[in-house]
Amino acid sequence: MLTVSNYHYIREDFSAPYPSIFGVTPTEFENQLCELAKIGEFINQSRLINDIDAILSSSINYILITFDDGLKEQYVLGKPILDKLKIQAVYFINSINYIEKVVSQVHKIHLLRLQIPTLMLLKMIENLSSENSFDLSQEDLKNAKLFYRYDDFDSACLKYLLNFKFTKDQTTKIIDVIFDDYYNRSTVVNDLYMTNAQLVELSSLNMLGSHTHSHFSLGLLKSSEIRKELETTKNFIDSFGHKNLITVSYPYGNNDSCKSPVPDIALEVGHKIGFTFERGVNHFGENHLLLKRYDCNDLIGGKNYQEKLLWK
Template sequence: MRQNIKKLLYSSGFYHTVAKQLRLNKIGVLCYHGLTAKDSEAVNHIPNAFLHTPIKEFELQMKFISEAFNVLTLTKLWEHFTRRRELPSNSVLITFDDGYKTIYRLAKPVLEKYNIQPVIFITTENIGKYDLIWPDAVFLYYQDRTIPSKQFPDGYTANPKISSSPSQMDEEAIYDIIRWLKKVKNQKRLEFLNRIMSKPDFISRIPQECLVLNEDEIFQLSSLGFNIGSHTNSHSILSRMSAEEQENEIALSKKILEEITSKPVCSFAYPEGGAHDFNDVTIQLLKKHNYTSAFTTIEGYDGKDENLYKLKRIFVMGNLPIWEFCHRMVFSWPATYIR
């Protein structure tokens, strides 16, 4: 019943009318990941399917915010924040995490159409190497029924409540392994990743939605004015690392992206992005390496007095129909996060 009402409100133009009457003095930074040319139900087989927005819905979302909100670039946002100036009412910034290839194939034409310049936070480790981020590789490996004699990573002990065999694993069990790999040394994780990627024909079966941007695509997006930011080198949780390991993640990813784009890389997004996934050492290192802003996944809006290294965002689920997205933009998210 509620969904039908929201559909009617959307088709009547009600959400557009209300949005233009809003006077929100904080910015909503929307956090996307990947996109898909399919309906959301058709991508349930891929890792974290809820992160991949159907392109039809994405275009409707971008059309709505371009008509009803003030869409800023990161440069404009940074200028307002560093000068402690009030933001334009109803400001929005679009961001993408991880650097999926669908940003180039599917999102780019839509973003150009509506003159939206997003921030794209890229994990650099597998650019031009394996062409997908390692958590997706682990998920696909255990889900691939054509691979015989699967193994657990060295040192991993299966939780008997969710898994007893590496050949018979549901999503919960797979994500338990991914969480474990995020805690171990990079060398151990890379050894397991290399073992996975060496399986015959594994790479050829990777879904299109899981592929990541290559160097040429990153360069072209940067040339269009899209802001390219770092999401570390290996997508590891920084707070679990030594200062030396954190610095390598922060400095190496910046170096790689600056070599690709020939532009300074000054924006950053913390992997996972929760309050416990980075620490004071992380922020000190970001400043040392000339990052000027860093984004979390802590949900909320950002005002002009915000800590630029703890910027909040609003997570956009991939399966949001347009009427639900509009309702949240106009009612639910402001009511929940702006006090």
């Protein structure tokens, strides 16, 4: 069987005017890895791809560590701990940050929420929007709270609105106007994302994976756009010349993000394994392109760990 633990931000200090990022400190990261080592055996990307069926059918609890978004802090603060414990992780990157040298919309939203109260940000977005898209249905409200379960209700609704109800063009147009009043884009790109040299090193170790080009929800895009999102990042990673065996982590990872034809196109592009954000342990018979992952907070050593709530 396979248990996958996923991480995003790893920082010494998460203080901000309006704290809204739920990450781990290096100490918490190392402590959790030590706890996970007690309940399973760590595995790397190469072995997972080559032995996937044997791993899923085994009674051994194999554990894979993953990071999403290609953040520099994951390399600077996370990799030394992994090296110390002799663990290899998979770093899923968005190629837009390197090819186009821009900040992902998801991170613009994260950074703005650190500086602006949620209701104020909602009002700013409403004033800039020419669309009548602010009415969330009861089903939307339920999905928002379920998916963004670490956020308060207003923040969950804000993120669901921007990431799943607005089109990518709507979100880009609105958020860019606000973002430029608070941040310098070039500075954020240089500070937030890994360098090419760091990517080259991870590529040489087959520790890179695709998080698509732009970090948009694939299931909301046209088939041609889905293919472009997947092909662009795979080709970018292949350009390092290390013949990586590349897996894919679908942005957001919920049902809307991973619905057909997303996994079929991922397979056609050359990915043998894909990860969702459905929480659970993976067993034999799982669709290899729709494997489950836990947020690190839900596993042993995490802030919200409750053994009885884990999917078995």
